[in-house]
Amino acid sequence: MAPISNQNEMAHQVANIRISDKASYAPLARRLSRGIWVLAAGVVWASTSGITHAQTTAPIKHVLLIGDTSTYSPIGPTNTDNRSLDYFNAAKAQLSAVSNVQLDTIEHLEPLDATHNPSPTSLTPAQLRMGDGSKYDAIIVMATYKGIEAGNRAVIEQSIINGDAKSFFLFPDECSSCASNVQDISVPWVNAITNWNVSAGISPGNNNVSSYADLNTSPAAQSLSSSFGSVNPLFVWDYKAINGVPEANVLYMPREYPLASSTQNGIVNNVAALIVPRSPTEAHACVFVISDVNTWYVGANQTVTNPNLAGALIDAANSASCSGGLEGAIQIQKTLTLPAGQAGPIHAQFFATCDKPQAGSVFASTSTALNAGTQNITISNLPDGAQCTISEQMDAAPAGFQWTQTLPTSPATVIAAQTVNVAVTNVLTPIAPATGSIRVNKTMALSGQIASTTMRFKATCDLPNAASSYESSDLVMQIDGTQSTDITSIPAGAQCTVSETLSAPPTGFYWQQNVPTTPVSVSAGTAVPFDITNTLQPLASNTGAIRVIKNLTVPAEVTSSFDLRFSADCGSAVYASAPLTMTGNGQQWVDIPNVPVGAQCTVSETLPTAPINYAWLIVPNQSATVTDPKTGTVSVTFNNQLTRGSGTIRIQKQLVVPTGVQGPFAMQFSANCSNVAAQPPPVTLTMSASGAQSVDMPGVPAGATCAISEQLPSAPVGMAWAVPGITPQSVTVPDNASVVVDVANEMKVSPPVVTDPPSPTPVPSLGPLALGGLSMALAGLGALRQRRQRITAARQGPR
Helix, strand or coil, rough: CCCCCCHHHHHHCCCCCHHHHHHHHHHHHHHHHHCCEECCCEEEEEEEECEEECCCCCCCEEEEEECCCCCCCCCCCCCCCCHHHHHHHHHHHHHCCCCCEEEEEEEECCCECCCCCEEECCHHHHHHHHCCCCCEEEEEEEEECCCCHHHHHHHHHHHHCCCCCEEEEECCCCCCCCCCCHHHHHHHHHHHHCCCCCCEEECCCCCCCCEEEEEEECHHCCCCCCCCCCCCCCCCCCCCCCEEEHHHEEEECCCCCCCCHECCCCCCCEEEEEEEECCCCCCCCCEEEEEEEHCCEEECCCCCCCCHHHHHHHHHHCCHHHCCCEEEEEEEEEEECCCCCCCCEEEEEEEEECCCCCEEEEEECCEEEEEEEEEEEEEEEEEECCCCEEEECCCCCCEEEHHHHHCCCCCCCCCCECCCEEEEEEEECCCCCCEEEEEEEEEECCCCCCCCEEEEEEEEEEECCCCCCEEECCEECCCCCEEEEEEEEEEECCEEEEEEECCCCCEEEEEEECCCCCCCEECCEEEEEEEEEEEEEEECCCCEEEEEEECCCCCCCCCCEEEEEEECCCCCCEEECCCEEEEEEEEEEEEEEEEEEECCCEEEEEEECCCCEEEEEEEEEEEECCCHHHCCEEEEEEEEEEEEEEEEEEEEEEECCCCCCCCEEEEEEEEEECCCCCCCEEEEEEECCEEEEEEEEEECCCCEEEEEEEECCCCCCEEEECCCCEECCCHHHHHHHHEEEEEEEEEEECCCCCCCCCCHHHHCCHHHHHHHHHHHHHHHHHHHHHHHHHHHHHHHHHC
């Protein structure tokens, strides 16, 4: 691929426009930076957050067809059989038929001719570049009867010398009636980029032998002829050969002048077609020459003579035939890793920034659609010995994800006629959300009773989901005072309640806890302070404690905290615990202190009011006999579950069907409810005739807002269901009660299909221009009639 000055030059202009018209496309060129690049009919380059990719995977070949399209021809009585234009159009049609070819054209390069070319084209160097200034893959030059005007020839020759296109394929026909195209074009242009000193040769005869030229398959020409195997032999007719061509550059030889007999000291005469590869630094373009336009078609019926020629030329422009084996390629072995739930394709395009042909030359691969795994993408036509750094543009990562990219750390060295492999890895990873932390400042009063105690803290938060929990590491405190520990990696913006788990108190003591119940709001990158105080308190003399272990189960959608209290009725007195605050599912404990040893107690709990539409499952009271703290602490367990109430949706169905139509008709009803863990299962009502029935949908979570939908069976042939009437559109389900939804269905006879009559053929009407012309004609006739009347009256004399 030819170097491009920057990556944006991969976008090109619309196909099938005259280069001379391209100035009108300047506004389009200015819009390239806005993210939409028009490439060809039906193909759009879309810029998506830095990645430029085509919606087609095949590379586009950009071709310019230029030449003589004069209406003059020496054939026919008027010399105007359009033969030059016909050859040009034949080449145009065959080039356009090649897959992925973008074809531009310039016509009328022949000299001024008042009869046959009154408006010749004056070629400029800019017209031999694409609209964005980048190079064409191939420029095809046609010249026949009138040839190409001298000034235009000079522009093309200089473009070949400058390498303004990757390749030039020349068809300067020098037939018996043509211009001196070999002398004017083939000889000087080839000699301008070589030291061969070629000259015009013989004109092979027109017969069954001379109408074919054979491909040079000798080892010396193997690289340059590699693209032309599908065009062997080449049909030719009425042309002039070329002398003085090196054997390795001979592409075709006339069949009656074989290579062996036409070669002397490595130089070949009577050459039908030759090729000059472009220079390694692209100082000049690749040039192919055959002095015959009959290679495109022959005869009055315009029979295509070499159907594979167009494709071979396009292939040669980007292969060893034009590079002479002096270019290499870099193959990127691309490994793409995608996480679960993320699928391709991902579009990627690679660029090689090389130090040849000049520093900063950029070569691009095609944009490729990739899926997870390893795939190969090649950047070709790189100068031998170039040091190239690989870069990449990709589709932007999806929201919440980022690309981790591994590119080669050192430049790759291009080796002629070889492919160098480099590895590139892209991994799509989730972006960690912004987080903060809660800093628990814990104050302990140990009363000198224990050397140390261990505790852990838990934050129950509403992000990323309800009742998400985060824990601190263990905090070990050995002295009275305050120490801190962090609960980390909490999503920013989360609302959290904090609870703690303490080591068991020593015998004869209990923990007096002071844990705030107010939720904490977490901020990104900061540690929000949260203060907890625990005091180790002695039990009263000859008393112990009852440890209440609490297991709490609540539905996932309930995120509020609950203050739980416990009391022990021991006959002579009632003892109470401190409040125990819990959020979400889990287990905690609290002591009922200072209960006399040996007391037989009934432990009960006081539950908070359940949220609306929820209820507590009541747990029986527990019995406990208080033991001496020296032997341990008696414990009881309460397992509490918060359950959601339910109600019923009663669907009252009114069915109307035509007389004589009989069911059964099975109608299914579904509820789409908000704020529920799962949707209630659908119910079915079967009816056979007109009437009213109902069906219940039980077990719908209380408080849910539900919309009812209906799935009707297929109507009998000739019948159709009217749109169901559902009233109301949504209902809120009460706890332990029912709510009614009315559904009405009517079956009707299908209306017959009416075919519109054919539209009357419009009678042509006279447009404004025609009416104006008619008015002027009538006025002219009227004036003429008046003139004739005056002349007649004059001749008759006065009456």
